[in-house]
Amino acid sequence: MTRWCVKNSTRHSKRSSRKNKKSPALDEVETNQATLEDFDLTSDEVKRNLLELNVTKVAGPDRISLWILKKGAEELSVSLPMVYNRPLVMEDLPESWKTANVVPEFKKDEKQETLNYRPVSLTCIPCKEMEKIVRKRQL
Secondary structure, three states, X not given: OOOEEEEOOOOOOOOOOOOXXXXXXHHHOOOOOOOHHHOOOOHHHHHHHHHOOOOXXXXXXXXXXXXXXXXXXXXXXXXXXXXXXXXXXXXXXXXXXXXXXXXXXXXXXXXXXXXXXXXXXXXXXXXXXXXXXXXXXXO
16 A cells, blocks of 8 residues: 655645635624634543544554544543643644645545545544544534
């Protein structure tokens, strides 16, 4: 299996290349005035999030096992909030959280055809879990 490493990548679509027109609906949407500094993630939130992990998923480029994160939720929920809160206050993610392993995933038809595969980015699990907590708070 071939693996690629993507760092600080951004997605570009055909839509984004069209004359950069803003959607009228976006202008009317009220934005949440909370900044990242306003978030102070708690150990209860982290523990609840870790206990919900699906251990059958693949680890990211950091190779941290989801099984270990889930089984160690009680212990990790003490220190992980500090790890999560620092990037929120500093407004800068660690470099290792910006890296992803891109692997091909088979879609359909013949496995010999390269067009029958799509790229899947395997990103850092702790970063994804922090993003989930922040997203839940915003809703």
